[in-house]
Amino acid sequence: MTNKNKHDAAWESAWKDLKARVGECQKCDLCRTRTNTVFGQGNIDSPLVFVGEGPGAEEDESGLAFVGRAGQLLTKILSSGDIDRESAFIANVVKCRPPENRTPLPEEMMACGDWLEAQLLLLRPKIVVCLGNVALKWILKTTEGITALRGRWFDWRGIQVFAMFHPSFLLRNDSRSKGSPKDLTWHDVQDLKKRLVSIGD
Numbered sequence: 001m002t003n004k005n006k007h008d009a010a011w012e013s014a015w016k017d018l019k020a021r022v023g024e025c026q027k028c029d030l031c032r033t034r035t036n037t038v039f040g041q042g043n044i045d046s047p048l049v050f051v052g053e054g055p056g057a058e059e060d061e062s063g064l065a066f067v068g069r070a071g072q073l074l075t076k077i078l079s080s081g082d083i084d085r086e087s088a089f090i091a092n093v094v095k096c097r098p099p100e101n102r103t104p105l106p107e108e109m110m111a112c113g114d115w116l117e118a119q120l121l122l123l124r125p126k127i128v129v130c131l132g133n134v135a136l137k138w139i140l141k142t143t144e145g146i147t148a149l150r151g152r153w154f155d156w157r158g159i160q161v162f163a164m165f166h167p168s169f170l171l172r173n174d175s176r177s178k179g180s181p182k183d184l185t186w187h188d189v190q191d192l193k194k195r196l197v198s199i200g201d
């Protein structure tokens with residue numbers, strides 16, 4: 001099976017199959033409390049994939065990633081860097097909502113991470129942006145946190161990885177003063193845009 005042409009029958013059937021398997025996944029207990037799985041959505045041809053943590057209440061209700069308050073802020077952050085969120089693909093480390101929006105447990109991330117890995121291997125983006133600690137730690141297997149690593153570029157299996165603060169963290173840290181998380185994120189999104197331009201997108 002080739003990853004090169006996402007519109008060939010083999011790719012399409014692998015993608016559809018993955019989505020169906022996520023939709024009926026019972027690999028961890030989060031399946032008991034979910035309303036919907038949240039596979040992720042967006043442009044499968046994009047060189048850019050965003051990875052968040054996991055669905056919140058609105059995402060669990062709608063089955064779509066980043067549609068609640070954090071998602072609205074993400075849209076604004078991206079447009080401030082002249083990036084249209086619809087042009088990218090957006091997914092999460094875990095596909096089911098953790099109760100009370102708690103951080104996913106290590107065993108939940110382990111179980112669900114296989115789905116994200118399969119998604120990334122099929123999508124083959126040029127850039128993966130980790131939004132917050134959970135995504136960063138899942139991708140890079142690092143113990144260092146987002147505050148130390150945001151704004152920096154890494155490699156994951158030949159894919160360029162960029163780390164940014166999670167929009168929910170920015171909702172809780174609203175200051176725009178110099179050096180604040182919002183201020184740093186504003187710079188990060190400009191840097192991301194530059195990289196997208198440099199890879200020809």
Ligand code: URA
Pocket residue numbers: 052053054055056059064065066067068070071092168
């Ligand atoms: N937070 C996330 O990490 N992902 C979503 O889809 C929504 C909020």
Ligand code: URA
Pocket residue numbers: 131132133134146164165166167169
């Ligand atoms: N913790 C997170 O998970 N993400 C952030 O962006 C900041 C703190």
